Amino acid sequence: MNTTIRNIKNNPKVKVVLTDLFDTLIHRNVHPLYVFKIWAKLLIRELGLNLDIDTLYKIRMDVQNTLAKDLKTVKDEIPYNQVVQELYARLKNTGLLGEISFEKFMSYSLEADYRSEASVQFMNDDLIGGLQVLHEEGYKIFIISDFHLPKSVIQRLLQWHKVDHLFNDIFMSCDFEKSKETGTLYPTVMQHIGVHGEECSMMGDNMRSDIQQARKQNIKTFYLKHANHKFRNRKNLFGSVESDFIRSCRDIEKNCKRSDHPFSEYILHFYFFTERLYSEARQKEIKNLFFLAREGLYLKQLFDTYQHLNGFEETDYIRTHYFKASRHSAKQVSLRPIAEEPFMPVKKNYDHRSTQQFLSDFNLKEFEILAIAEEIGVDKDKVIENFSASDVLKKLRTNETFKIRYEQHRQEQKNAFDAYLKSFGVDFDKEGMVVVDVGWGGTMQEGIHDYMGGQVAVTGYYIGLREIYNIQERTKRFGLNFSVYPEKGYSDHILQANGQLYEQLLAAPHGSTLGYSKNPDMPTIEYHEPNEKKVFDEFIAPIQEFMDDQFILLNNKLSSVVYDQDMAQKYLTDLALRLGLFTNKKKLKFIQLISQGFYQNIGSNKVGIKYDAGQLSMSKKQLLKQFLWSPEKTFRYLVKVKPHLYNKKLEWLGWTVRSTYYYIKANKWFKRKFFSKDLIS
Template sequence: MKWQTCYTLDSFLKKGEQLAKQCEVITFDLFDTLLVRRIHDPDLVKPSVARFVANKAQRNGLDWTWPQVQTLRDEIEAGQRQETGKRFEDHEACYPQFMGELLKQIFQKKADADLLSEVTDYELMMENSMLVPRAEVVEWLSALHAQGKKIYVLSDVYLPASHLKRLIEHAGFLDSVDEVISSADSFLAKASGLAFPLLKDRYHLHYESWLHVGDNPFSDGLRPSEKGIKALVLRDSSEKFRKAVVKRYYNYSQGQPFWKGRTVQQLMLPMEKESNAFSPMRVYGYNVLAPLLAGFLQGVAEDCLRQGIKRLYFFSREGWMLKKVWDEIVPFLFPELPVPETSYLYVSRMALAGASCAHQGLIRQNADIVFLPTGNRDFRDVCRVFSLKPEGFTEILHRFDLQVDTVLSDHHEGYLPQNIQQFHRLLEDDEFQVEVKRQTTDANKALQLYLQEQSFFEHEHVALVDIGWLGTIQRFFFEAVNHRKETPRCQGYLLGATRGIEYPTTHKNCIHGMLYDRDRFNLAGSTILYAQDLFEEACRAPHPTLNGYQLTPEGFTLVFREQHDATGKAEKEQDEFYKELQEGIKEGSRQYGIAASILGFKYKDIQPWLHYLLVSRLAFPKADEVATIRHKHHLDDFHGHHSPSNKKIKGRKALWDNSRNMLRWNPLLRLKFFLRLIRDRLRE
C-alpha cells in the first residue's frame, strides 16, 4: 500500500477526514505533526539544559562549564544508542537513563532522584516553551476522539511516554488521547517499523482499520504502509518556509552580532493560535518595548550577579512594569543562579526630596534641580518640591530681600541675576536650614521606618532600578538615609541616564545607564532622548504617585496623591490608553526570556539590535507609529505650572512633537532631527 503525501495543511486535513472514515484507530506522530517547534533545530534546547546543570554544579562547588556538560551528555547519549543498537534494530536512547548517568558523573554521590526530577522538570519546561500545538491538526484529533475513534500518539524520541504526556498535557489535548507510546520505553521505533506490531499486540489492533499520520515520509509513510496501515504524510511548505527563515537568522547571528537580537525576536513571534490580531498598541509593546525593557533588565541581572548583589529594589512607579518584566524573564534566563530578591519600593521625587533635607538641610545642588524644569519659577516651587511650608520662611526671606514669589528661574520674565545670588546666600543661612530640617524630620523618620520594614538596612549592597533619567530619586533617597552607618552601598541601574545635572557619585552611591548613559558616548542609545516620556508612561504603575511618608502613632503611613482632580483624571485616562501597550510588554517579555535563554545570548550580544530598535523606532519612526503610540498625557508633579517666556522655549520642538502629516510628507524631517542629535552629542 502506498502512503499519501499532502503539501498543504488544508489538503492534509481533507484527505485525513476521508481516510479516517474507514478506520477505527488513528495514530499520530507528535513532533512536527501535532506539536511544532519555534526553533528550527530541536537540539538547540539542549544547551539551555546544560547551562542549568552547569549552574547547579557550580553552586555545589563543582567546576563544570556548560559546554563540558553538553559534550558529556552527547557522549553518554551516543554510548547508550550504540548499546541499544546491539540489542535492538533501532539505535534509541532513554532520557532518564542517560540523564541519570550524566548527573551521576557530575554530581557523584549528590546525584539522586530529586536532582534528576529537577533537571527533567527544567528540560520539559524549556521544551514546552518551544512547542506549540498545531491548532487545526489538534482540532481534528479532538474531533476524531469525540467520534469514538481510538487515538494513540506515537513518537520516536528519547523522552519516555510519561514525559511526552506532560508535553501533551501542557499543549492541552491529553484528554483526547487514549495512550502515548514512545520508542524510549521499548526501543522499538517507527523508523524500523517495529513500533507498529508492538502497538498491534499491546492494544489488539488491526492494520486494515488503522490510519497513521505524521510528517516523515520514511517513518510515518513507508514503514506503516509496509505493514498494511493507511498512512498520511504532511509536508507543510509553510512550516518549512517558517523554519528556513528562523534558520537563516540563527546562522547569521553566529557571525554577525547585529542579527542576534533579531533572532531572539524571530523566536518570540507567535505561532498558530497565539497569532491573533491585536491593537497596534499591543503589537508595539510586544515587538518594540518588550525587547528593550527585557534586554535592559537582563543586563541589570547579569551585572548584579557579577557584583554579588543579593537584593534589588524597583522604584515606583515605573518599577511596577519593570518588576513584572523581571518576573517574566528571570526564571528562564537565570535558572539556578543567585539573582537578587526583588521588592517594589514606593518612592517619588516629591516624597524623597523633603525627607532628604532632614539631616543635611537644603543644599544648593538640590535646590538648583528645582529650576531645571521650566515650569518652576520661585520659592513657592522650592517649597512644593521639598514639602516645605512657605509661611515658616517669611521672615528669613525678608532678611535676604526675597519673597515667596520672587522669580528665581531664568526661564521666566522678571528674573534678575541678583535674585538667585540672594537665594544661594539664603541656603547658607543657619536659621533657614534649622527650619528646613524641623519641617522635614518627620517625613525622614517615616521613610526610615518604611525602609526598615522593607529590610533595606539588612544588606551591604543593593541594586536600585528606575527608568531614568537624572537619577534624582536615588540622589534624594540616598541623601535621606546616608547618615546611618548601616546604609548599604547603592548601585543604581537606569534605562537611560541623561545626567542633566551632575550626579554625586561615590563608592557607596552611583548610577549606571544601561541603554544610554551620557558618561559613555553612545549615539544610537542616545535616541532614547527622542521619547523619554513614552518609556515612563509605558512602565508607569496604575496607582497614584506617592506624595510623602507620614509618621503615625502606629509607625508610618504612605501618603498617595488624590486622583479626583483634573491631573488625576488625566493620569487615569493615560493609564487606560496604555493598558494594551503594557499587556504587550508583559507577553513579549516572557517570550524574550524563553528565546534568549534557548539561544544563550547575553545582554551584550543583544545590545546592537536594541540600539537598532531605538534608532528605527524613535529616530526614524513611521508617521502612523508616532500618531498611535504618542502618549496623551504626561504628568509630573515635580514640574510647576508656570509658563516660561516663549523666547526661552523656542526651538525645543522634538521629532515626536510633529504632526502626522509633517512626519508623513517631509522626507528630510527625521534626518534633520538626527543630525541635531549628533551635534548635541558631540557638543557634550
C-alpha cells in the same frame, strides 16, 4: 471520514490502534532541531546562565551524539535523565551553574522542553477527528514514538492540545531504552497491552520505523506520506531568524500605528527593557526589585506580566515592590544636620528659586514661611539665582525658627522613612537594594544610598542613563536600553532622545511623592498637579491599557523566535529614528496636548514640555558640522524640530526633517564601508 480511519474500521481483526506522534498527529511550524534552540533560550533565561543560545544548543547536541556512540544505541533510546545528567556535569565542570542543584536543573530542563514544543506545535485536525470516531466506538488507542522526551512531557502536551482523553497510554523510546527504528519497542508495547500483532494497526510517516518494523510483528500498517509537512521541515532549514524577529516586531508596530493610541509603539522599548531586566535579575540572583515611583509603576506591571507569562515556578519568582519616591523625597530623607547640609539642588538648573519655594520643601505651612521671611527680612517671592550660595540661605542657617522646624522636619522624615523601609520586609543590610526606574542619572538611587549611611549597596537598573554622576562601588547603575557607560555609541545617541515621552507614557495615576508620613495606611505625602492628572486620565491611561495587550501579543509572537539582543537593539534604534523623524500630525497634536500636563516636581514645578533653541550647547555652525559627520549626535535636537514647526503652523516643512532619516542611515553605511577601523569619532 479519513481514508486511514475508514480502512482501520473495515478490518474486523483490528481492536487496537497504534499511532506515531510527531509529523503524524502533531506538526511544527519550525524545523525539529530549532526546538532545541528554543529550549536553550528558555533555560538560559530562567537559570540566568552566562551562555549564548548557540553554545548551549551545541553542547546538548554533542551530549546526545556522544552518549549514543558510547552506549552503541540510537539517540532516541537514551533516557532523558541520563542526557540531562551529562549536560549538568559539563556545565557544572565549567563553573556555569553556580549553586544550582541537579534537581532544579532537571525540573527546569523539562519545563523548557515542554514550553519550547508547545510554542511551535499544531495538530493534524483531520486525523484527530478520525481518532475521536474510533475512540467513541471503543477502540483502544496508543501513542508509540521514537523521541527524546519522556511520557510526562508528552502527557502535558496532549493536555495542552486537549486531546489527552483519546489515548489509553503513551510509549516513548527514551523511557524504555528501545525504539521503533530498531524494532525493539513493538514487542514491548504489545506485551504491555496484552495483544498480538494481528489485532493491531500502526499509522505513521516513517517508512522504516512505522511501517517496515511494524510489519515484522504482523501489525497492519498505514503509511502517511505527509509530503507537504516534510517539505515544510526541509524549507525551515533555510531562512533568517532576524527576518522572523523583525516580522514579529513589525506586526506589533503596525497594530500600534493603526490604533487610536499615539506613540504606543514605545511598548517595544518597554518590552525589551523588561526582558533584559528579567535576565539580569536571574543572572545576578536578585530576589527583590524595587520599582521607583512614578514611572516604575507601569514598569512593575509589565515586569509582573512578563514573569507570569514566562516564569517556570511561582515559588522561584522575583519579588517586586513599588517604592514611592522622587528626587525631592530622596533629598528630604537624606538631609543632614543644618550645619552640615549643603542644600544643593537636585539638578543644577533648578538652583534659581525663591525663598517661598525653598521653604516649601520642608512642609512648612504658609504662615510659617511668611514669619521666617519677615524675620530674615527678605521678599519670599523673589527668585534668587544660585540660591544654594546666596546670602538668604546664610541667614536661614542662623534663624532659630527655621533651625527648629528644619530639624523637626528632618527627624520626622527620617523616622517615617525608616518605617516605610521596614514595611517591605527585606533585609537590606544582607542583600542590598536594587531599584528600577526610567532613568536618567540615578538621583533617587544616590539619595537612598546616602540615607542608608553609604553602607548598603543600592544598585540601579534603568531604561537609560544619559548623565554622568560619581558612581561608587555601592551605587552601580546600568542603562539597559541605552547608556553613557562605558561610552556613548550610535544607538545610545538615538535612543536617549525624547526622554520626556518615555516619562509621559510611563506616567502613574497618582501624584509625585513630596515626603513621608507616620500613617502606615498612607505612608507618603503626595501632590498630583491637576493638569497632569487630566492628561493621564484622558490620554495616558488608555494608551497603557492598549500597550498591555500588545506586550502580551509580542511576548507570544517572540516565544518561538531565537533572537539575540543585538537584533533587538538594532530594531529599537531604527524604530526610534522612524518615530522621531516620521512623526505624523496625530502624534504632533498628542505631543502638544500632553505638554500641558508634564510635571516633574523638581524646583519650581513647571508644567509643560518646552522645546527651546536655548537648550543647544553649541553654536549653529558647530551643530551643522556635527550633523554632517555624526548626525546621530544631533538626533536629540532633530526630534524637537517637527513639534516646533507644528506649534508655529509650519508643519508643511516637515519633509526636511523626514529626509534626515535617510541621511543618517546613509552616513552610517558610508562610515562602516570606508572608515571601518572606526578611529574617527
